[in-house]
Amino acid sequence: MVDTQNDKVSQLVALCKRRGIVFQNSEIYGGISGFYDYGPVGSQMKRNWKNLWWHDNIETRLDVLGIDGTIITHPKVWQASGHVKNFADAMVECKKCHKRFRPDLLDDPKKCPECSGTFTKPKKYNILFETDIGVIEGEKTHAYLRGEACQNIYLNFKNVVDSTRIKIPFGIAQIGKAFRNEINPKNFLYRTREFEQWDIQYFVKSEDMDKWYEYWKQNRLTWYQKFFNHQDSLRFRQHQKDELAFYAKKAFDIEYHTPWGWAEMEGIHWRADYDLSQHSRFSGQDLSYLDPTDNSKYIPHIVECSGGVDRSFFYLLLDAYTKEKLENGQTRTLLKLHPQVSAYKMAIFPLATNKPELVSLAKKIFQKLSASYPVDWDDSSNIGKKYRRQDEIGTPWCLVVDFQTLDDNTVTIRHRDSMKQERLKIDQVDSWLQKKLN
């Protein structure tokens, strides 16, 4: 299910399983392609990643409001959006083994990579997941799992304006699941069939589109740059003329340099008035905006920033994944994650587990810190193994209660990246950590 061709990817996938970050879904049944579960460590990391986005784009801005919409909507939504008609990938089928492939992703578009058979002509397959609403046969309504999360934003545009009186320019943002029956799910969390997206739809006057487009394009790249170690692994890619939707003046992707080449992380799209006009037309409701500044009435234009939560999280892990040769000849594996993304901000250990004084003092410190931060506790095995585990899940600092602690109330703080150690008074740890995290 995972592309094991790639060394770094397969090593990271193994680490994710070993340390409870991400698991193959339904693994005990042999797995199911394109679906993954987050484990105890990964679910905490992913939650942090989403909280950072929510905090920076919604909580700290007066002009962007959050919503949380459903996965199933009125089926007409997907007719209006064009997904029922156009959300299709062209595929070829091998005449010998009958497996299907996207021709644009094949190394050799003439021969089947599985059995060297030849292909049929490309045919289009819709990738919306379908379902039914209702329980009585004959009375069920055919519906879709949303193929992109952003449609709920357009559906609630009028509700948000009416309930909040927010004025243009403003944005509506959302994080939520999307479902695509991808033909070739691949590369771990990169292309899956169930994933989360984060969207900002920013509504502006048509004459202000250029200004706001450039603003969001830069804003989103700068945001990602804060969390990635390798800045040269992030770039913009401008869409060619033939890739542009008919209403788009321009489009850029923010891309990450993956082990299999540059790949999309987030799209910055010029949506013009397409989405609200379509929904006005299909629903028969007037979705225009009455501008209180000059009493003009118009359908707002939209700058869209649409990114993948799981995909960008995977890129973060790839960016953080580091192997280092130590002086003793051994290799150390670590995730150099931004502390705000790490599952635990600190891990607390007693140096020796058979010394009750050390264990109980360490427990006390754990209890105090865990009230304010996610912290980990480990009183198993030897200190080297404890450090190794924390390095592999990207915990930025470890705190060790040792024999000196009993004499002078200081503890050892060990830094993940440099492995340097320093001593701190127990009652200074809280403020030290707070400072580090800010």
Ligand code: ATP
């Ligand atoms: P791609 O060309 O890679 O399939 P897309 O252009 O279809 O992506 P959008 O529809 O613009 O993607 O969706 C916005 C974001 O959602 C993408 O930038 C990506 O991060 C994420 N995304 C899209 N499809 C998937 C998928 N199958 N699995 C994981 N993330 C996805």
